[in-house]
Amino acid sequence: MPDPTIAELLKQAARPLLSFEFFPPKDDAGLATLRQAAERLLTAHPDFVTVTYGAGGSARARTLEVCDLLRHMGFGTVMPHLTCVASSRSELTEVADELHRRGYRNIMALRGDPPKGETAFRVAKNGLAHASDLVALLKARHPDICCGVAGYPEKHPEASSLETDIQHLKIKLAAGADFVTTQLFFENRFYTDFVRRCRAAGITQPILPGIMPALSHRQIQRFMAVCGATFPPPLAAQLAAAADDAAAAQIGMTWAQRQIEALLRDGVPGIHLYVLNRAHAAPLIASLRR
Numbered sequence: 001m002p003d004p005t006i007a008e009l010l011k012q013a014a015r016p017l018l019s020f021e022f023f024p025p026k027d028d029a030g031l032a033t034l035r036q037a038a039e040r041l042l043t044a045h046p047d048f049v050t051v052t053y054g055a056g057g058s059a060r061a062r063t064l065e066v067c068d069l070l071r072h073m074g075f076g077t078v079m080p081h082l083t084c085v086a087s088s089r090s091e092l093t094e095v096a097d098e099l100h101r102r103g104y105r106n107i108m109a110l111r112g113d114p115p116k117g118e119t120a121f122r123v124a125k126n127g128l129a130h131a132s133d134l135v136a137l138l139k140a141r142h143p144d145i146c147c148g149v150a151g152y153p154e155k156h157p158e159a160s161s162l163e164t165d166i167q168h169l170k171i172k173l174a175a176g177a178d179f180v181t182t183q184l185f186f187e188n189r190f191y192t193d194f195v196r197r198c199r200a201a202g203i204t205q206p207i208l209p210g211i212m213p214a215l216s217h218r219q220i221q222r223f224m225a226v227c228g229a230t231f232p233p234p235l236a237a238q239l240a241a242a243a244d245d246a247a248a249a250q251i252g253m254t255w256a257q258r259q260i261e262a263l264l265r266d267g268v269p270g271i272h273l274y275v276l277n278r279a280h281a282a283p284l285i286a287s288l289r290r
């Protein structure tokens with residue numbers, strides 16, 4: 001049975017959707033951790049889950065493996081991510097055909113980051129330059145596939161301005177993308193302002209806020225360096241002063257919970273949680289689902 005599309009879920013939902021993002025682990029130990037976390041997170045009954053996509057053949061295969069595992073475990077709708085990195089049009093078409101054949105009807109369409117050791121994105125031979133090209137390819141090949149795309153409340157690091165980035169987001173949506181999931185942010189004002197600007201620019205599709213409960217000061221610094229999001233000084237100070245990792249994770253969870261409660265009060269269409277293959281967010285989710 002093919003998955004329902006997230007576009008349909010968003011239209012039919014009587015309450016905001018809940019989704020989790022996993023990544024394909026590197027080894028068997030990582031897979032065991034993911035499986036344990038997923039078992040616990042399954043009890044929150046998320047509306048859908050997503051699995052990120054790495055560059056290179058084996059990383060790609062692992063995305064599909066984890067998607068199949070999550071499906072097998074009982075997660076209803078599973079959305080693989082797909083990127084343009086190091087892939088020609090025909091390779092991307094093959095992956096899309098394989099996903100479609102297996103019943104996947106939702107794909108997160110991304111350009112992708114440069115592979116490790118490289119600083120700039122390079123278009124692969126006969127490949128695609130932008131996520132919008134991937135959306136167009138997927139929609140032309142399989143019109144029944146629902147596409148999510150990435151949005152950046154604090155702008156994509158390569159974009160010259162937020163306005164320009166929103167114009168590029170508009171191109172992805174005009175190519176047929178159905179909804180937007182945002183990059184993580186720790187201050188809701190960035191999301192609220194982003195949505196306001198998107199609406200003013202004529203973007204009508206749902207914009208799901210992406211929330212990552214912080215685990216430690218070290219971890220957040222690493223993420224911030226990559227994604228360019230603001231690390232609020234009060235959160236940084238609290239995490240830096242935490243006695244140990246458990247105390248830091250509790251601080252991160254409380255921060256995320258406040259963010260989510262405020263977002264839900266504001267009527268967001270859903271909450272997308274970057275769970276990092278850990279179950280530490282489970283108590284937070286349980287309180288949200290009450």
Ligand SMILES: Cc1cc2nc3c(=O)[nH]c(=O)nc-3n(C[C@H](O)[C@H](O)[C@H](O)COP(=O)(O)OP(=O)(O)OC[C@H]3O[C@@H](n4cnc5c(N)ncnc54)[C@H](O)[C@@H]3O)c2cc1C
Nearest residue numbers: 052053081110111112113130131150156158159165168183
């Ligand atoms: C929710 C989410 C999930 C992610 N999942 C993954 C994953 O699974 N694997 C992974 O490797 N990475 C992932 N990423 C990271 C993402 O791949 C990077 O941020 C990447 O650098 C940009 O991808 P994009 O799809 O936003 O690209 P694009 O939309 O193509 O944008 C990239 C840059 O190009 C500019 N641009 C876009 N279109 C045009 C155009 N037509 N003309 C000129 N400039 C343009 C944009 O303004 C932006 O600066 C994810 C990010 C998010 C927010």
